[in-house]
Amino acid sequence: MASRENKNGIQQLKSRQVTLSGFEKNYGIELSVDCIIFGFDEEKLKVLLIRSDLTKYSGKWSLLGDLVFPSEDLDAAAYRVLKQRTGLSDVYLEQVSTFGTVSRHPAGRVVTVAYCSLINVQHHKLNILDNELHWHDVKSVTDLAFDHQQIFDTCLMQLQKRVQEHPLGFNLLPKKFSLRDLQNLYEAILNIKLDRRNFRKKFFSMDLLIDLDEMEQDVPHRPGKLYKFNFEKYGKKKKSWVGIDF
């Protein structure tokens, strides 16, 4: 691939795979994953951040990530980071976007794939022994290290969109939750206020909540009923949605 830079496109492409098969030259692009780990606690949407260990960004917070191993699937790398940090497996994890600006990392070329993860903060014992690791209210997340602010903003926006179209939010709640919990969650994610009666009507009309015939405990007021989400029923019904609107 000596003449890589100056061949015409088709020639170049045709010779690519020949080169690739031999791996004569590696382009030196490092690949990493970054996990944007969301949690819901104290009626607020939180994100898990770690203090940057680069002097350039000392004092700043950054996302949790690591390089991808040569023989590791991308998703597996994201799961690995997640498990290392939270001790959790079997959590919601979704690829969001890949960030590959040449100078995004001060140490050299690193392309990173961002993953959004939603975890239930009750279900885990975080390794927050490490006092460099903290939950942050998403409303106060600013000025992250690297291009992590941009990555975070992208993930939060995608979460806001997707939570309205898919039952992602339940990953952030305990298995049993009240409708108030659910509404608080949506209000925290979307950063808006919703009408309580219409919110209930909406969810009841979807007919995807299972009434557990149990009540909240230890609340300082009239307890609400508890529900769980009917994932099975949701899995069966495929909604093919058509509605042009922009």
Next chain:
Amino acid sequence: MASRENKNGIQQLKSRQVTLSGFEKNYGIELSVDCIIFGFDEEKLKVLLIRSDLTKYSGKWSLLGDLVFPSEDLDAAAYRVLKQRTGLSDVYLEQVSTFGTVSRHPAGRVVTVAYCSLINVQHHKLNILDNELHWHDVKSVTDLAFDHQQIFDTCLMQLQKRVQEHPLGFNLLPKKFSLRDLQNLYEAILNIKLDRRNFRKKFFSMDLLIDLDEMEQDVPHRPGKLYKFNFEKYGKKKKSWVGIDF
């Protein structure tokens, strides 16, 4: 990074960036981009494919892609591929997803970032001199090389979703188009039939089409009026859409 594989997570992460800064070792993951180039012609949604040059996949069609250069932004690499193939710049291009299964490429580890591109087939003189490069009706795209079928399916689904929420479709049409053109486009992308009157009502009520006071030419029937899309007006109005439904 001698002990990379057996350190605990936090230690490992802390040592990562030290290693990175020196680039002592490259993990040997190649990075590529693949462009899913859509066009609209003969009232059909088309995708541009090239014959695979790998013997393993001989006879099969594949997407257009190339390795990313070490000092090239990801988006720039996608633009480069696109320009080489179509001669077009200033076209719609959007990152869709990244595919990184270890064994997705027979020649070794290659992670690829998929980009969706929408081009106006009138506006370009394709280098289809190369008879290995062809437009294919998306309905008949099956059994692509590598994992390209999966990538293609992902991109088509994303296009179907996004075209309903954003004015992407106009990138596939000439600047001047009739409402029938527009409806044909949506029907081709979504693979459904739409009611003509409701379709018109919908678009007129958005008030984003500019009536050009011109008529179609050379049609073998009553000509329709021509419109263009009001990108400027669309850019100004930000719709913050809330509607939980799944």
Next chain:
DNA sequence: ATACAATGTGTTTAATTTACACAGTAAATG
């Protein structure tokens, strides 16, 4: 002149979304 194949337009009905108020219940207080 006529047949043809489109364009262009409106209304009625159903479905969905929004706005909005009051009674009921458990816990906490004195």
Next chain:
DNA sequence: CATTTACTGTGTAAATTAAACACATTGTAT
């Protein structure tokens, strides 16, 4: 134990949006 407090739980009317549906008009081709 009576009262206050702070929630839960429910229904209806109005407005908006989406869906179904038919006929007159215009230019082309014969």
